[in-house]
Structure formats: structure tokens, C-alpha cells
Amino acid sequence: MISKRINEMMETSSFIRKMFETGSELKAKYGAENVFDFSLGNPHALPPENFNSVLLEKAADKTRHAYMPNAGYPDVRQKVAEFASTEQQKVLSGDNVVMTSGAGGALNAVLKTLLNPGDTVIASTPCFMEYKFYCDNHGGSLVLVPGKKDFNIDVENIEGAITEKTAAVIINSPNNPSGRVYPEETIIALGRMLKKKSSEIGRTVYLISDEPYRKIVYDGITVPPVLKHYNNAIICTSYSKDLSIPGERIGYAAVNPDAEDYDNLINGIILCNRILGYVNAPALMQRTIAELQGVSVDINLYKKKRDMLAGGLKEMGYEFRIPEGTFYLLVKAPGGDDMKMVDLLLQEKILTVPGRGFGVPEYFRIAFCVDENVIPGAMDGFRRAAEKAGML
């Protein structure tokens, strides 16, 4: 009775639900403290102290829960633009920013604005697979091209996939699930290639930079700017990870003021933010994040977990590249079989996500945004699974 497409989606996404259900069963049976859940990118760190004080201060004002313009409060957009100008090394004004319901809201408003029926959007694996749904929502489809062995994007591969149907390329750096930060020379090369190809095919190929993990980076790394290196670029991001508030749904889209068809682009995003039913980003959270530009959780907390996890797993023979950002570790599945490895770990009450969920079935993902005791508690299980997999 319901939409055929949604019915199919529920069937094909059932393995994720099965994973989730198995996890819930394990927790019910053995107690949540005896199950080691590395499956969700749900930031564990508490929001920074000043998030709470600003939130309480803003919540005390009873007069500000009404509608505002669909793009958000003008003063909030201005503050967001000022900070983003530094990150992107490009002067932005509040007019270039649309406040959204998280990065998911921003991506959907942007994709709806750009896509004609049958258009394609290119992403490089490994990548966040919700993009597939987001493109499909608006009559387009996602085309996956393999990234490099070191999880950097392969600009030539992307170039090879561009056709007259290509509306956009999506990148995600720091990357979920690999933790890779794409180097500045790669962004420069990508921008050059997109400019050249756009002119070749007679159609602007926009670059969508999905960057909610920009502040979650380690070892003194800085995430290079994107708007500086390509005019037809749009940032989609959120405060979910850096402020540890993913349930609150607050983020933004920022459009390069030098983009082609700029007026239609920004007004289209504002219109789509409205007609997709978002209407506007949640009011109280807009007013709160405005005062917290540049603030983030204690990154050191995640760094310690990364190092503890990576150190332990390395000893056992697991193979991976140390992530430069995010709270994910993408690990090679012994024998290249992600489902088998995820299953072996499940027998140890360890929940992880098979790499096929990110377009790389020879890997599995460990989300290390977990409670204090989860990593040490899981180490024996990781070792036993490695033994069973024949690694030791």
C-alpha cells in the first residue's frame, strides 16, 4: 500500500536494522555494560561547558521562539559567516549562509536546488552512504568512484566519472568512515579539474563539501579551505560533532559568493529549506551556536581513545591507517570479507559496521566515540576474533 520505492529501501536496508536488532538483543540478554557498541557515530563527549551556559541564557528569553526568515536569523547568519570566512579563507557575508537542520538538512536543500531528473552526483569511496538516499530524494542518483589506497580522493577517477548529467561532486573531509583529511593540494587539484571539466561539458559542476568533522582533528592538523580553491563550491556542515549536540539538528549551508548563478543558487536553497518542510533551523539552537563559533569539545578526549584503540589493535595484527580526524577507524577485514569479520566480532559482543555500508566491503568501521570502559573492555574480544580470523 505504501510507496514501492520506500518498501524496497526498507528491504535493502534491513541488514542494518538486523545489526541494530542483534545489538539490542545482546544488550537485553547480557546487560548493556557487557556489550561493546562501536556501531554509532553518536559523539560521546559532553557538550563544552559554555554550550550549556549559553543555552540556558538564550532559553531564558521567552520572546524568541517564533518564525524568523527561512534562511535563519540575520545576526546568526552574520556570526556564522564571519567564522566560516576564516575557515574557508574566503570573505563571506551573512547573506551567503542558510541555517539548516544539521548537515543532513543542508545537503537535502542543496541537492534539491541543484538536481534535475536523471542527474548524477559523484562521491569517492569510502563515503557516508546516506548521500545515496539524499540524491534519490530529489530525482538524482549517486555515482561512486574508488578513492586511493590511502583513502585520499582520486581526482582522475572523479574526472573520469563526470558526464553532462553531473550536477555535483560531494566530498567529506575529515571523512566518515576513514578519518582521512584530504590534503590542500588535492583540493586545489580537484577545483582545477572541476573548472576545466565544467567548461568542457558546458555545465557547472558544483562541489559540495560536507564537513561536520572539520574541528575533530588530531596531531595539529588543519583541514584545508574549500571555498578558497573553487568558486562553484557549497559548504554543508553542522555543530553536531564539535559541540556534541547531534540530536538538536543545527547546521548550515554556505555558498561561495563567486559561484555561477549565485542568486538563484542561494535563493533556491532558502526556498528548498522551506518547501522540504524544514521551514527554518530550530530557533533556540540558532541563537545558541551563534555565540559558540570556533568552540568545540575537548578533542584530546577523542585522541586518547583513538590512540588506545589503535595501539591495541595494531598489536593484534589488525591493519589500518591512523585517522587524522573524526572518531572512526576503518580497519581491513581479514580475507577482505567485512560481513564475516563483523560477525566474528558480534560473537564477542562487539558491534561494528561492515564496510559495504560505505562502499568498501573489504573493511569494517569502528566508531570510537564510546564510554571510558568500552575500548579496554573490548580488547580481549578483538583478540579472540583476530585469532578466529587466522590473523594471529
Added chain:
Amino acid sequence: MISKRINEMMETSSFIRKMFETGSELKAKYGAENVFDFSLGNPHALPPENFNSVLLEKAADKTRHAYMPNAGYPDVRQKVAEFASTEQQKVLSGDNVVMTSGAGGALNAVLKTLLNPGDTVIASTPCFMEYKFYCDNHGGSLVLVPGKKDFNIDVENIEGAITEKTAAVIINSPNNPSGRVYPEETIIALGRMLKKKSSEIGRTVYLISDEPYRKIVYDGITVPPVLKHYNNAIICTSYSKDLSIPGERIGYAAVNPDAEDYDNLINGIILCNRILGYVNAPALMQRTIAELQGVSVDINLYKKKRDMLAGGLKEMGYEFRIPEGTFYLLVKAPGGDDMKMVDLLLQEKILTVPGRGFGVPEYFRIAFCVDENVIPGAMDGFRRAAEKAGML
């Protein structure tokens, strides 16, 4: 460069933007206090006192800003279900409820779940025209049928519009823009007709009841239940109007547990809530409204404004039906020309919305959720416009 469809939408919706811009110009030129803005359904009443105390209490808990299940917190869903059970005279459990980003978010998740490409959704005029976009978002289209002279829906007209392509009928009571509350016998007749037609065409025609104004009613009226009278019905609603918090984007969808294809329907709505990029309804607002079931702003405040406005306009010869709910008054445009009347009022610095924005070009809408001084201040202008229109 952007999507053709979005480009067209921006062009066709430009008259609304022009209205908005004219309003902004007038305010800039004459001062906001000298412009009488009746154009927006932005509730003026402050949120009830206990909204603020509950919000502050919930905001003090630093640990609850993370992701929760896409359908919302289980305890919130349970509390919402309990209250909705009373309103709908149908026993609901938390499992039947999906927390959403306002009614707009609920409608989009529900329509995406139901619609196959080319499907239609029927609505009765006058109605909220965003439905058109919401259907279009998901490959469907809105079919408008005229309501009765007294703004009640015409069940026979709806029946006549049902084809094998019909996925759903949307009703909105209390109605924006007419303020009409559809009587219980109409809902009963609608349910019977939909059951009969569904069996005739061999396809379940779902009933979507969009009811964010359920608590904004006057003169002791109660809005009749919908789930009680039709099994294949879904409620979409929000706390925007009754708590005066439309900027916060909090609402829900509730599915009749006796609906056909129930499991796919509820799971589809949860999936669509996720993949449309909403992910989940804002966390803090979920936890807040859970404690405020049945609470609403002081309705008497709106009743006073309704009576003041209606009393004044009646004397001047304006024709309308007294609204039983909402904060809208739908007034006949002299000569049946909404644009002309709206323009005459604009000359008096009075902003209203032409009826064609709701499918009834012979009317114009006055939103009376305005500041204390706006109604008295506008009375002379309304009188002069009536004179110019030849009513006096």
C-alpha cells in the same frame, strides 16, 4: 545552472516575495509601527509560563543532546500517544507516534512514504498551499477540489476526484485560512466514503489530518476526532501554534494502529524522517513538549483579537464567516478580485494575503495573531480601502 523546477518555482512564487519585499520597504520607509502586518501566521502570544520553566529545567541536563532513535525518545512518544489518544478517541501507544520537525516535517515524511510517481493527493479549498510543494517533493501532485460555501469540505467533491492514482486526502481542521472546524458528521461521512472508494478502486486511500490548530478554538468548540472515524488515517501536527514556538520545529505524526499495511507505514515514516535529512526531531524540544501535553497559550487573547477585528470589519461592510478556530479571518474581496483588494489595503500600509494563495481568489486572508495596537491602528485604513472598493 540550478534545477529547472526550482527555478520555475521561484518565478511563480515571486508574487509572494514581492508582497514580502513591499512590506519590508514600507516598514523601512514609514517605521514598522506604522505598517499593519496581517500577512503571517506567526503566533504573537508568548509561550505559556510553564513552557519556559520546563524548557529551562530540561536545558539544565547536559547529557541529553545526542542522537536518539529516528522516531524520537520512547518516553516522549509514549506521553504524546497518551494525550493524542484522548483527542483522537482511539487508543494509541508510543509505537504509533513519530516525533518530527513540526507538521511540515511530518507531512513530508508521510507523503514520501505513501507516494508513487504520478500519484495524486486531494485537498479541499481553501487550503494551505504548501501542500502543493510537499506533494511535488515526492513525485506526486496536489488535486484541489472546491469546498462548500461555508468552508466545510464537500465529501462528494472529494469522492468525485478519487481515481486509482489517489494515494491520500489531506484535511486541515481548524483550517488555515478559513478558521473552519469541520463538524464530526462530516468527518464520519468522509471516513465512510474513503472506505467505500478504497474498496471500489482496490487501493487504500489514506486520510492525512493536518491539525496544528486543534487547540486554537473558540466559543467552547471541540475539534472532532479523526482516528476514531477512519482506520487508514494519519495525524500530522505540531506544537507551533498551541505553545507559540513555530521557530523550534517540533511536532509529530501518529498512525492509526488499525491502518492497512500498518508496519510498513510506520516504519516507512521513520525511515523517511531519517533519509529526508531530518534524522530526528530536535532533542531538547522533544523532552520539553513531553511535559506539556494539553497545555496551550491563552486562547482568550486570540478570541479578543478575533472579535475586535470581526466587529470592526463587519460594520464597514466586509463579508466573512466568523472563524471557529485558528487566528485567520478569510474575507470576501469586493468584486471577487483578491489582488485588487490586497493592493488597496497595501496603499493603507495594511499587509494581507490574496486568496489565490489558498485556492480561493475571491477572498483575502487576515492573520490576526498580531500585536495589541495593530488591529485598532489598521481600522481607518480598512475603512478607506472599503470606500475605495465601493463597499461604503
